[in-house]
Amino acid sequence: MKKKLLTFLMGTALVMGLAACGGGDKDTGKDTGTDTASNDPGAKIFDQKCSSCHGGDLTGGMGPNLTKVGSKYSKDEILNILANGKGQMPAKVVTGDDANQVAEWLAAKK
Numbered sequence: 001m002k003k004k005l006l007t008f009l010m011g012t013a014l015v016m017g018l019a020a021c022g023g024g025d026k027d028t029g030k031d032t033g034t035d036t037a038s039n040d041p042g043a044k045i046f047d048q049k050c051s052s053c054h055g056g057d058l059t060g061g062m063g064p065n066l067t068k069v070g071s072k073y074s075k076d077e078i079l080n081i082l083a084n085g086k087g088q089m090p091a092k093v094v095t096g097d098d099a100n101q102v103a104e105w106l107a108a109k110k
């Protein structure tokens with residue numbers, strides 16, 4: 001009986017250890033729901049498709065800062081950029097509903 005309990009405890013410790021190790025992969029696209037930004041579908045799409053160039057916090061990287069892009073462009077203008085590309089930015093990174101959601105989300109960034 002005692003031995004069984006010990007095995008159980010060790011098993012639990014092992015599982016907890018593994019869970020702790022797996023906690024570091026925040027930006028692999030696996031969403032744990034802890035990130036507040038991920039509640040918005042537009043934010044999620046941005047995170048997956050745009051953040052590599054524009055930065056996870058929209059402050060820019062290879063692409064420009066988009067934190068105030070909504071005061072520069074309307075949703076339609078952003079949709080147009082997404083459909084046609086702009087300078088170094090490729091066209092059709094996202095299309096359809098995804099484009100619509102991310103454009104709406106960005107247009108609100110003022």
Ligand code: HEC
Binds near residue numbers: 072
């Ligand atoms: C391969 C890198 C790359 C990716 C991926 C990318 N962009 Fe861009 N984006 C750029 C670059 C570079 C520019 C600047 C283009 C220029 O003005 O010459 C830009 C410009 C923009 C602009 C216009 C900004 C301005 O002030 O004129 C918007 C809006 C934008 N991107 C949105 C997005 C969205 C939304 C996504 C994801 C669906 C995305 N981008 C994905 C590189 C990227």
